[in-house]
Each structure stands twice: as structure tokens, then as C-alpha cells.
Amino acid sequence: MENAAYIAERVRNIADGQRDLPGALLPILHAVQDALGFIPEAAIPIIAEVLNLSRAEVHGVVSFYHHFRRQLPGQHIVQICRAESCQAVGARALEAEARAQLGIDYHQTTADRCITLEPVYCLGNCACSPAVRVNDEIHGLMDAAKLSALLAALRSQVVEVR
Amino acid sequence: MSAITLYIPGDTTAASLGADRVAQRLASECRDRGLEVAIVRNGSRGAFWLEPLLEIDAGGKRIAYGPVQLEDIPQLLDDGMLAGSTRPPQCLGPVEDIPFLKQQQRLTFARQGLVDPLSVASYRAHGGLAGLGHALGMTPQAIVDEITESGLRGRGGAAFPTGIKWQTVLNTDAAQKYIVCNADEGDSGTYSDRMLMEGDPMSLLEGMIIAGLAVGATRGYIYLREEYPRAGRMLQQAMNALREAGYLGERIGGSGHRFELELRIGAGAYICGEETALLESLEGRRGMVRVKPPLPAIQGLFGQPTVVNNVISLATVPVILERGGAFYRDFGMGRSRGTLPFQLAGNIARGGLVELAFGATLRELLYDFGGGSRSGRPLRAVQVGGPLGAYLPEAQWDTPLDYEAFAAMGAMLGHGGIVAFDDSVDLREQARFAMEFCAEESCGKCTPCRIGSIRGVEVIDQLAADPEGNLALLEELCETMTDGSLCAMGGMTPYPVLSAVRHFPEDFTAERESDDSRESV
Structure with missing residues (x-):
């Protein structure tokens, strides 16, 4: 319950703070996801009320954009570029490697909640394809061995438990 | 020392x-x-x-x-x-x-690498703000005339004459007009927008300020894709630096003019690179394509007259205002004037940005600049212009890089992205991906795109069952998508699909289905 109250308060503060921006919905959704890691179901009626929209309208926007998540992701988000430039130099094999090593498919999170795997269509790193994005960092000239080492490094990082 | x-x-x-x-x-x-x-x-x-x-x-x-x-x-x-x-x-x-650098003709990217991207003093020392200086002493009509004279066409891919767009906005009376920069560079194989925003962001900002003066707009938005976090940080810092130096906000450059600029971040939707979907997204809605007319130049953002231009178009404005429309027009060929920053990508030995006047050939770019494939195997197909661009076989690599010459062969230059594939590529798989991508990214507003793309994947998957019949069906489906779609997403997905079928028919035959030797060679 405490958590629900916290989420409601955070979302309301964010929405109130940006309600006067022209076209405020996307900036608000970005801010909510940056703060909470995802857009909780409970955020939708609050944002709708603040912006004087229907819940359906807010839900429609959240579900339209690939970037907005409705589930809490793992600690790290790993995106494999699936677009043509990366396909030309082995992206399909890279996707297979990531799936096999993590034992998950796209839009899934490892059981230890460490990594969420997502597809992405172009990271603008096409001169040095294939590309992989880990959180806000982009890695170029990837191959199976480099990806494997990168994923292993993410999973061996010490997680602080408080 | x-x-x-x-x-x-x-x-x-x-x-x-x-x-x-x-x-x-x-x-x-x-x-x-x-x-x-x-x-x-x-x-x-x-x-x-x-x-x-x-x-x-x-x-x-x-x-x-x-x-x-x-x-x-x-x-x-x-x-x-x-x-x-x-x-x-x-x-x-x-x-x-x-x-690789010496043989280029850099106009838009002249400062790239030389300048400190976040220093106004460095920007000015390399010719920055000279174009704005001229523009501040000109009438709005004279600025638009200079752009029209230059022959600049929209670098985002549609190649619409920038001067005509600006003239329409200038001629439309409204209390509020907008300049919107389309920085939703989603085409695979393209990265010139990103490079410019990270390496010389002030050129883009200066171009937007000049556009504002030209059409009488006092507000601008940059719609940047979420996949470009570094470009976002650079733009924000460059905006802060220009504001501090007195070039954004009230009384820009000491004049009586005002221009406010805001950075907005997209949320991972390819369709938002389409200008009307982008405007919907900026207004806080799903990125659904609008029916045109009305043109955004007349009823755009929040219903007001709006210039929507790509990053490279806007970043080219300062050099045109600095050196004159005639100077820029003297580069290029036919109706394609000036330069285009081509981007070498995919299976290429020397990937990178090559800014050249229109008129060079793909072969020069692929071999003289790009050095052939990265894998060392022969190049087989080249996709030009992003995921909606055609796959070109070697027989077409000597066509001059010019908007009209490419259109004449059922292809497009688009945003100048060039993705090279070696002989391990399976064009059937690439055609299937084009349909799959369209299904994934379609806004869903029109049926040919929303349903056609899904049917396209199915037909390609069932090719083996009845090659002749299903290829005929695929052609017919592509015709429906081309003629019946609301925007380029559904309307141009047939480009990569049909070019693959026409130029690489061997990849679509039943024998090729079972031929997996290609994988192992």
C-alpha cells in the first residue's frame, strides 16, 4: 500500500509540474518512466485527470510508443539493433546469441531481474554495425564473443541489497 | 608553455x-x-x-x-x-x-570535427552566426528568396523544395507560427542528423533561428528520437550556450526579434519521422498520420502554420545565408542542387559520412570511398534511402546520385543512407523484413499499410507452396499498398520488396528455399 501511495504522489507531482506545457503528455510520460522505470497502470488515471483527458486517451498513447513500458524492467536494458545495416553484418546471429545466452526472448526479463532484452530499429551507429545498446551506452562492431562478454559483465556486477 | x-x-x-x-x-x-x-x-x-x-x-x-x-x-x-x-x-x-576526407565537398559539414560543439566562440571563429548576421539585416521575403534561389530541397527524404515551403508559411497569416525540426532519424543506414547534432549542433540551431526570421515564427521545437541520448545532451547544452550568448529568447543577436526553442524527445516510433505523425506526437497524441491537405505549412502544429524541416535542411540554411543562394546552387546537377551528406553503412570496409555534390555514382561511393565490403566478399545488393528504399543490383550502381535519376528507376535517395550487403544476403529474407518492419511500425490508420504489411509477410512465407501464384499475389498487394496508403510508410514499403523480386529473382524460387549452402560458404 505504501508503494502505491508513493507512486501516486510521484506521478501527480510530475504531471502537475508539466501540465502547462503545450502537448504535455509525452514529456510527462517520459518523466514518469525516468523516475519509476515504467508507467504503472495506476499512473494512467492520475495523468488523465491532470491533463483533462480520458483514461483511454492516455492508455492509447502509452501503448502506441515502443519506448513506454508497462512493466518494471530488469536492472539493465539491452537492445539489439534489428535494422538493415546491422543485418548486413550479422545482427541475426547476434539476436540468436543474446536469446540463447540469456534464455529469454524479446520483451522479457531474466529470472534474476538483471537484464531486459528488447529489439530496436536503428541506433544511428550504422558505420560500425552491428550495434547494441546497454542502457544509454552504445557498442559498435559487435560480434558474438563481444556480446557474450558484455552480457556476462552485466550479470556479474555486484548488486547492493538494502 | x-x-x-x-x-x-x-x-x-x-x-x-x-x-x-x-x-x-x-x-x-x-x-x-x-x-x-x-x-x-x-x-x-x-x-x-x-x-x-x-x-x-x-x-x-x-x-x-x-x-x-x-x-x-x-x-x-x-x-x-x-x-x-x-x-x-x-x-x-x-x-x-x-x-577519404580530402575528396569531399563539405558545405553542411564544413565545421564538423573542427569546431568545439559547445563553444559559441569556437562556432563563431569557424564562420558560425555569419548567416544569421546577414539574415537579421534582411526582410523575411529576401531570406525566403535566398533559400529558393539555392535550390535546397528537403533532406529528410521527400526532397520538397524548402523555399516553397517557407514561402507558404510566410504568406499565411497567423498570430503564432512554428518551426519544427524533424530529428527523428529512424532510417537504418543513416546517421548524418545524429553526427551533426553531436558535432556541430549550433548550425542546426542557427538554421532554425533564421527560419523563424524568414517566416515570422517565434517558437521552435526539435523532435529528437529517444534512441539518440548523446545528441539530446549536446543539443540541450548548445541551446543553453546560445541562449547565454543572446541568440535565443528575447532580442536575438541584439535585434528586436524573439525566438524560443524547446527540445522534445520521441518514444521509439518510426512513423513519427513522417511529418504529420510527428506533429500529432508533439501535440501529445499517438503518432497517427494526418490526411493532407491541409498542409502543415498552413495548418500544422496546434493548427498553426508550421515549417517542418529535417536536421540537414535546417543546418544547411546558415551556409546559404552566409555565402548566398547562388553559391550553393552551383553545386549539383539537374534539379538536385547543392550537396548531400551520404552515409556509408552495413557491410562496408570504410564506413562513414561522405558529403558530395549530387551527381557522383554509387560505385564511386562504395569502392573509392567505402573500399568495398568489410567481409572481403563481393558486394551483391545495396539498399539506398532507408528501409523504404529499393535494393539495387550492381547493374544500377553507375546511376548518378540525383533525386530524379533515382526516382526514374523506382528507387529513392531519401536521406542519403547507403547500406551495402555482400553475396551472403538473402533478398527474400530482406523483402520479408521490409513487410515485417512495416507491420511493426505502421500507425494503423489506413488499411493497405496496417493489413497489407501483415499479408505481405504471410505471402512471402508461403512462396514455396506456389511460387508463381504467390509472387503474382505479392505484386498485386504491393500495388494496393502503393496506390492506397496514406503516407510513405505503406506507400513505399513495396520499393524494397519489389526491387528484391525484380532484381534478385533467384532468391525467390523454390530451389533457393532448400539451398542453404550460401550460409556455409
Whole structure:
């Protein structure tokens, strides 16, 4: 319950703070996801009320954009570029490697909640394809061995438990 | 002795190859050795196979070293890199003498790599703000005339004459007009927008301010894709620096004019690169394509007259205003005037940005600049213009790079992205992906795109069952999508699909289905 109250308060503060921006919905959704890691179901009626929209309208926007998540992701988000430039130099094999090593498919999170795997269509790193994005960092000239080492490094990082 | 200036790109691709770590390590190594250095995070020159590419300012000449790996740093310092020594094997000599760069015609990217992207003083020292200076002394009509005279066409891909768009907005009366920069560069194989925003962001901002003066708009928005976090940080800092220097906000450049600019971030939707979907998204809705007319130039953002231009179009405006429309028009061929920053991508030995006047050929770009395939195998197909562009076989690689010449062969230059594939490519798989991508990214508003793309994937999957019948069905489906779609997403997905079928029919026959020898050769 405490958590629900916290989420409601955070979302309301964010929405109130940006309600006067022209076209405020996307900036608000970005801010909510940056703060909470995802857009909780409970955020939708609050944002709708603040912006004087229907819940359906807010839900429609959240579900339209690939970037907005409705589930809490793992600690790290790993995106494999699936677009043509990366396909030309082995992206399909890279996707297979990531799936096999993590034992998950796209839009899934490892059981230890460490990594969420997502597809992405172009990271603008096409001169040095294939590309992989880990959180806000982009890695170029990837191959199976480099990806494997990168994923292993993410999973061996010490997680602080408080 | 004054500090030695070192340049290490802060560009995404340079960083993806370790430039940030090289910069940190160099700073600490120099500190340990008591050497005084100033490190500038410049933009990449665009010769990406040489990144991380480091430059030393040696007596006014920039000496390049690359690619520089972390472990090379102590030896490079021992060998006198800071004095511009040619001893280290990584030394490439004066950066402007690197053939890949020397053979280009850089107008839009003239400052790229030279300038400190976040310093107004550095920007001005390299010719920045001169175009705005001229524009402030001109009437709005004279500014629009200069753009019309230059022959500049929309660099986002549609190639609509920029001058005509601006004239329409200028002629439309409204209390509020807008300048919107389309920085939703989603086409695979393109990265010139990203490079410019990271390496010379003030050119874009200056172009937007000039556009505002030209059409009477006092507000601008940059709609940047979420996949470009570095470009976002650079733009925000460049905007802050220009605001502090008095070029954004009230009384820009000491004049009576006002221009406000805001950065907005997209949320991972390819369709938002379509201008009306982008406007919907900016207004806070799903990125659904609008029916045109009304044109955005008449009823655009929040229903007001709006200039929507791509990053490269806007970033080319300052040089046109600085040197005149006629200067820019003198580059190029036919109705394609000026230069286009081509981007070499995919399976290419020397990937990077090549800005050239229209009229060069694909073969020159692929071999003279690109050095052929990265894999060492023969090149087989080239996709030009992003995921909606055609796959071109070798027989078409001598066509001049010109909007009309490409349109005449059922292809498009688009945003100038060139993705090379070697002979291991399966064009049936690429055609299937084109349909799959359209299904994934369709806004869903019109049926030919929303349903047609899904049917397209199915038909391609069932080719083996009835090759002739299903290919005929695929052609018919493509015709429906071309003629019946609301925008280029559904309307042009048939380009890659049909070009693959026409030029690489062997990949679509039943025999090829079971032929997996290609994979193993």
C-alpha cells in the first residue's frame, strides 16, 4: 500500500509540474518512466485527470510508443539493433546469441531481474554495425564473443541489497 | 608553455568504439606525467573506421592518430604524439589530407570535427552566426528568396523544395507560427542528423533561428528520437550556450526579434519521422498520420502554420545565408542542387559520412570511398534511402546520385543512407523484413499499410507452396499498398520488396528455399 501511495504522489507531482506545457503528455510520460522505470497502470488515471483527458486517451498513447513500458524492467536494458545495416553484418546471429545466452526472448526479463532484452530499429551507429545498446551506452562492431562478454559483465556486477 | 589541445570525438559511434575511455585515460596519463593538455570533445570527422581518431593541434595544423586503443596511449605519448610526431604507426598525418576526407565537398559539414560543439566562440571563429548576421539585416521575403534561389530541397527524404515551403508559411497569416525540426532519424543506414547534432549542433540551431526570421515564427521545437541520448545532451547544452550568448529568447543577436526553442524527445516510433505523425506526437497524441491537405505549412502544429524541416535542411540554411543562394546552387546537377551528406553503412570496409555534390555514382561511393565490403566478399545488393528504399543490383550502381535519376528507376535517395550487403544476403529474407518492419511500425490508420504489411509477410512465407501464384499475389498487394496508403510508410514499403523480386529473382524460387549452402560458404 505504501508503494502505491508513493507512486501516486510521484506521478501527480510530475504531471502537475508539466501540465502547462503545450502537448504535455509525452514529456510527462517520459518523466514518469525516468523516475519509476515504467508507467504503472495506476499512473494512467492520475495523468488523465491532470491533463483533462480520458483514461483511454492516455492508455492509447502509452501503448502506441515502443519506448513506454508497462512493466518494471530488469536492472539493465539491452537492445539489439534489428535494422538493415546491422543485418548486413550479422545482427541475426547476434539476436540468436543474446536469446540463447540469456534464455529469454524479446520483451522479457531474466529470472534474476538483471537484464531486459528488447529489439530496436536503428541506433544511428550504422558505420560500425552491428550495434547494441546497454542502457544509454552504445557498442559498435559487435560480434558474438563481444556480446557474450558484455552480457556476462552485466550479470556479474555486484548488486547492493538494502 | 601553454596547454596542448587534443581533440577526441564525443560522437556516439566514436564512443561506441571506446573514445570516452581513451579520453579519460589520456587525461589521467598526461596528469601523471605532468603534461598540460586541454581535451576538446569535438564531432567526428566521419571517417568512422579510423575511430577513435585523436587530433593534436601542432602549430595550427591538426595531426591525426587512429584508431587509438586504450593500451596504445603510453607508447603514443613516449613517441611524441603531443608534439605531432609522425613516428607512431597510428599517425595518419594532417587530418585534412586523409583521402577519404580530402575528396569531399563539405558545405553542411564544413565545421564538423573542427569546431568545439559547445563553444559559441569556437562556432563563431569557424564562420558560425555569419548567416544569421546577414539574415537579421534582411526582410523575411529576401531570406525566403535566398533559400529558393539555392535550390535546397528537403533532406529528410521527400526532397520538397524548402523555399516553397517557407514561402507558404510566410504568406499565411497567423498570430503564432512554428518551426519544427524533424530529428527523428529512424532510417537504418543513416546517421548524418545524429553526427551533426553531436558535432556541430549550433548550425542546426542557427538554421532554425533564421527560419523563424524568414517566416515570422517565434517558437521552435526539435523532435529528437529517444534512441539518440548523446545528441539530446549536446543539443540541450548548445541551446543553453546560445541562449547565454543572446541568440535565443528575447532580442536575438541584439535585434528586436524573439525566438524560443524547446527540445522534445520521441518514444521509439518510426512513423513519427513522417511529418504529420510527428506533429500529432508533439501535440501529445499517438503518432497517427494526418490526411493532407491541409498542409502543415498552413495548418500544422496546434493548427498553426508550421515549417517542418529535417536536421540537414535546417543546418544547411546558415551556409546559404552566409555565402548566398547562388553559391550553393552551383553545386549539383539537374534539379538536385547543392550537396548531400551520404552515409556509408552495413557491410562496408570504410564506413562513414561522405558529403558530395549530387551527381557522383554509387560505385564511386562504395569502392573509392567505402573500399568495398568489410567481409572481403563481393558486394551483391545495396539498399539506398532507408528501409523504404529499393535494393539495387550492381547493374544500377553507375546511376548518378540525383533525386530524379533515382526516382526514374523506382528507387529513392531519401536521406542519403547507403547500406551495402555482400553475396551472403538473402533478398527474400530482406523483402520479408521490409513487410515485417512495416507491420511493426505502421500507425494503423489506413488499411493497405496496417493489413497489407501483415499479408505481405504471410505471402512471402508461403512462396514455396506456389511460387508463381504467390509472387503474382505479392505484386498485386504491393500495388494496393502503393496506390492506397496514406503516407510513405505503406506507400513505399513495396520499393524494397519489389526491387528484391525484380532484381534478385533467384532468391525467390523454390530451389533457393532448400539451398542453404550460401550460409556455409
